[in-house]
Amino acid sequence: MSRRSFLASKPVVTVLTVSAMLGMVFVAVFLPGAIPETRVRLRVDTDKALESPARILPDKVIELTEFDPHDPIPRRFVRTAILRRGDSLFAGLLANGLGASDALTVVRTFESVYDPRRLVPGNELIITFAGEGGPLREVSVRLGSTTSISVTRDATGVYAASRVERRLTREPRRVSGNVANSLYGSALAAGVPINTVVRMIQLYSFDIDFQRDIRQGDFFEVVYERLYDEAGNYVRDGELVFVELGVGGRAYPYYRFKPSDGETDFFDPDGTTARKSLLKTPVDGARLSSGFGMRMHPILGFSHLHQGVDFAAPVGTPILAAGDGVLSFIGYDRINGNHIRIRHVNGYMTLYAHMSSYARGMTVGHRVRQGDVIGFVGSTGLSTGPHLHYEVHHNGRPINPATIEFPPGRVLEHDELSRFRTERLRIDLLREELS
Numbered sequence: 001m002s003r004r005s006f007l008a009s010k011p012v013v014t015v016l017t018v019s020a021m022l023g024m025v026f027v028a029v030f031l032p033g034a035i036p037e038t039r040v041r042l043r044v045d046t047d048k049a050l051e052s053p054a055r056i057l058p059d060k061v062i063e064l065t066e067f068d069p070h071d072p073i074p075r076r077f078v079r080t081a082i083l084r085r086g087d088s089l090f091a092g093l094l095a096n097g098l099g100a101s102d103a104l105t106v107v108r109t110f111e112s113v114y115d116p117r118r119l120v121p122g123n124e125l126i127i128t129f130a131g132e133g134g135p136l137r138e139v140s141v142r143l144g145s146t147t148s149i150s151v152t153r154d155a156t157g158v159y160a161a162s163r164v165e166r167r168l169t170r171e172p173r174r175v176s177g178n179v180a181n182s183l184y185g186s187a188l189a190a191g192v193p194i195n196t197v198v199r200m201i202q203l204y205s206f207d208i209d210f211q212r213d214i215r216q217g218d219f220f221e222v223v224y225e226r227l228y229d230e231a232g233n234y235v236r237d238g239e240l241v242f243v244e245l246g247v248g249g250r251a252y253p254y255y256r257f258k259p260s261d262g263e264t265d266f267f268d269p270d271g272t273t274a275r276k277s278l279l280k281t282p283v284d285g286a287r288l289s290s291g292f293g294m295r296m297h298p299i300l301g302f303s304h305l306h307q308g309v310d311f312a313a314p315v316g317t318p319i320l321a322a323g324d325g326v327l328s329f330i331g332y333d334r335i336n337g338n339h340i341r342i343r344h345v346n347g348y349m350t351l352y353a354h355m356s357s358y359a360r361g362m363t364v365g366h367r368v369r370q371g372d373v374i375g376f377v378g379s380t381g382l383s384t385g386p387h388l389h390y391e392v393h394h395n396g397r398p399i400n401p402a403t404i405e406f407p408p409g410r411v412l413e414h415d416e417l418s419r420f421r422t423e424r425l426r427i428d429l430l431r432e433e434l435s
């Protein structure tokens with residue numbers, strides 16, 4: 001539903017009328033929190049108020065149409081205040097021009113829909129009088145961006161409390177730009193809200209090393225929601241819908257999608273979550289021929305730590321990048337033969353040894369995605385037969401690839417994948433519309 005159609009519809013507010021009651025029992029409840037001066041004034045005003053008995057009305061529900069407590073009312077005078085630490089609603093009302101009897105009645109009426117002890121510092125009070133020095137018309141307490149509690153007083157002195165829910169509409173906003181020095185700084189400078197920027201950085205923490213990978217010419221695009229109330233006022237920012245980062249000539253788009261059986265997550269165009277693990281077997285159709293740990297070296301003939309795992313496979317079998325990353329080494333040495341190292345995010349590095357040859361385009365600094373073919377199985381270096389020797393290092397130390405624990409990623413399939421494709425198309429059309 002668009003914002004315009006919301007504006008056209010008439011908001012309906014249900015008003016719960018409650019009986020306003022005054023009494024010494026109630027006063028006693030509120031006295032402990034009040035400051036001494038208040039206590040004196042309170043006693044005087046309450047006594048005066050008790051001379052004119054409050055009207056007692058039966059509880060009933062009235063439906064009013066086109067009622068908006070924040071619309072301009074002729075001859076009105078408005079005071080706003082923020083509740084501070086230790087403030088009670090009662091104290092807040094006294095400090096903002098209400099007499100003790102009015103304040104008590106407001107609090108008592110307020111209580112019928114919301115416990116005033118649940119108010120927290122930062123809640124906003126909006127107090128409306130019928131002109132400066134005139135009688136009270138309304139006290140509205142904003143509990144959050146969408147909910148407020150309103151206590152109104154009509155011309156005959158009847159108080160009514162209601163809970164007012166502002167319906168918010170979402171409007172997408174698209175921001176794009178170049179990454180100058182950091183994604184963080186550039187996105188903020190382009191007007192992307194900080195929470196959204198932080199979310200983007202979290203999403204890319206499996207793809208991008210923000211300390212080292214960001215270069216001149218990299219770009220970003222983000223689509224997120226902004227929330228508006230019925231009057232068209234901006235209230236707050238909503239969720240991230242789409243984000244794309246172009247780094248080193250590769251684009252990394254992610255689309256928001258909620259699988260029917262899970263939480264909202266972000267998926268690449270193929271339906272794979274942004275979260276992903278390193279591959280445990282980066283070579284197709286291979287069998288594990290030697291595990292991680294101490295073993296007798298087949299050629300050197302002494303016991304040592306085998307700091308990787310071996311997969312036996314025919315010469316020429318493609319070797320895959322275990323995760324997204326950047327080539328940090330490609331070359332030959334006596335032990336590893338032709339080998340490649342890939343630097344990944346979060347302190348991980350993988351090494352692929354004994355290759356017969358490299359895939360086309362492999363040079364230091366080349367960016368790979370998980371599953372890209374980087375080379376082919378061989379038996380170069382210190383090797384007894386065709387196999388891939390695969391190592392995973394974390395913060396400079398070899399670890400057993402079989403025991404790496406990452407939060408599980410997810411790949412959408414079947415019905416979920418076709419639902420995702422529909423949503424992806426919708427988001428792509430939205431991006432086009434907004435650009």
Ligand SMILES: [Zn+2]
Pocket residue numbers: 290306308309310388389390
């Ligand atoms: Zn090995």
